[in-house]
Amino acid sequence: MFTNNQRQLERTGRYGTSRLQYLQELVNQFQNASENETKEKILANLANFAYDPYNYNFLRQLNVLELFLDCITEPNEKLIEFGVGGICNCCVEKLQIQSMLQL
Template identity: 45%
Template structure:
């Protein structure tokens, strides 16, 4: 039985390695990256994903011009950001800045993953950067979105991640600016 488990682990690693290699060697629409992102849900894959430096790959994908790559990268980071080891890696590698930039993407899935990832990345040390005024203004705008998913998630972010004082200050700064100028809201 342990032999079978070892073989399955080896097969799993090889499969993930193949996906990463395929992604790095292709200009496709991100099918391999999407599969890698889906594998980041399963704790059995965490060691393999760490060894394959998939977190680096996902962070790199956030800077791509291809919206599908950005969506897959953001989704993969969202899945991994719940694990302290991956969370710390993301925080140490300019992840907050890269993820915050994804808040202005037109793809709603990308934006939802970015908000969720920011929530997952909150620690004592990262809270002030994640809840800085620019992000709060963005969340306040999203809380007015026609999309229920975006509106609700932004409201949860404001309620769970920010103090009442922070939200009141951001609302005061935005008074009269309740449009989404500069931040394209995803289409329904």
């Protein structure tokens, strides 16, 4: 389901974690993870966020597209799969495609 500002406000409430902050935490967890299974779960989660246009600006700010691209060169097949999935989800938006081509 796609989201919007109103839906996000309803879901997070007044004192909840913003989407940008939550995605930043996921990126930090991925970068600090040492076990492949943990990285796989986090990357799959990030790839799921990449399908919703609401998240595109946040993902760009956090360089998540670069993270997806980095993962497709990993020896771990799951990281490759989730990296490719994240890239595919991001490529719906023209600006995301342009960003990827510049990398």
